[in-house]
Amino acid sequence: MAGYPAWDQDSARMIVAGLAHLEGATLPMLHALQDEFGYVDPQAVPLIAEALNLSRAEVHGAISFYHDFKTAPQPARIVKLCRAEACQALGCESVVDELSRNHGIAVDDHHAGDAIVETVYCLGNCALGPSALVDGELIGRVDAARIAGLCQHGKAHS
Ligand code: FES
Structure with a gap:
């Protein structure tokens, strides 16, 4: 984007x-x-x-x-973080807490700037949760540091 x-x-x-x-x-x-x-x-x-x-x-x-139209510039990156049941059991809520406490990233804050982290419910990767989707790439067992890095560097492999 x-x-x-x-x-x-x-x-x-x-x-x-x-x-x-x-x-x-x-x-x-x-x-x-x-x-x-x-x-x-x-x-x-x-x-x-x-x-x-x-x-x-x-x-x-x-x-x-038409909901497709955006009326403000969109962030360069959207990280979708799964917060459905299986990922909850694997700790996604502590990822959310840690993101806000240690990295200053509020999940679902759509005014966050260049990158936003958005809640989704199930990415079909339940066994390897907490799961995230970044630029179409599924990432398993994410932690807050990984997500914060993704928000900063713009590369799923960084
Ligand atoms: S519950 Fe998170 S990927 Fe399915």
């Missing part, structure tokens, strides 16, 4: 203008903006409204109706 350019209103305007001829252009525009920047900045709303002669409320409505 990393590597998107920062929001740029001029490029956004060009993307919007390039799609304005389409029938029902709101969604294609939103998708194109999200593809380009990784999210749809609130500054896109007046651009789209103007290009399509819609009210800002209508554009807002489309953005909030």
Whole structure:
């Protein structure tokens, strides 16, 4: 998910203008903006409204109706940490505690910055818990230090 350019209103305007001829252009525009920047900045709303002669409320409505659209830059990395039953039995809650106590990482804090750690329920790796999923890679027997390292270095093998 990393590597998107920062929001740029001029490029956004060009993307919007390039799609304005389409029938029902709101969604294609939103998708194109999200593809380009990784999210749809609130500054896109007046651009789209103007290009399509819609009210800002209508554009807002489309953005909030489709949950796929992000309205803020997304973290470079999401670590999914399993907290379902089997992983609980193998200590995932102490990983969560230790992350917050020793590493300053709050699980499920979606404003955490470059990396977030998110709760999921069962990754199908129960015997080797606590389990985590990072960039599509399943990691077993994680501990807090490993997760903190993953949040910092951006490599599943580090
Ligand atoms: S309970 Fe954690 S992987 Fe299944």
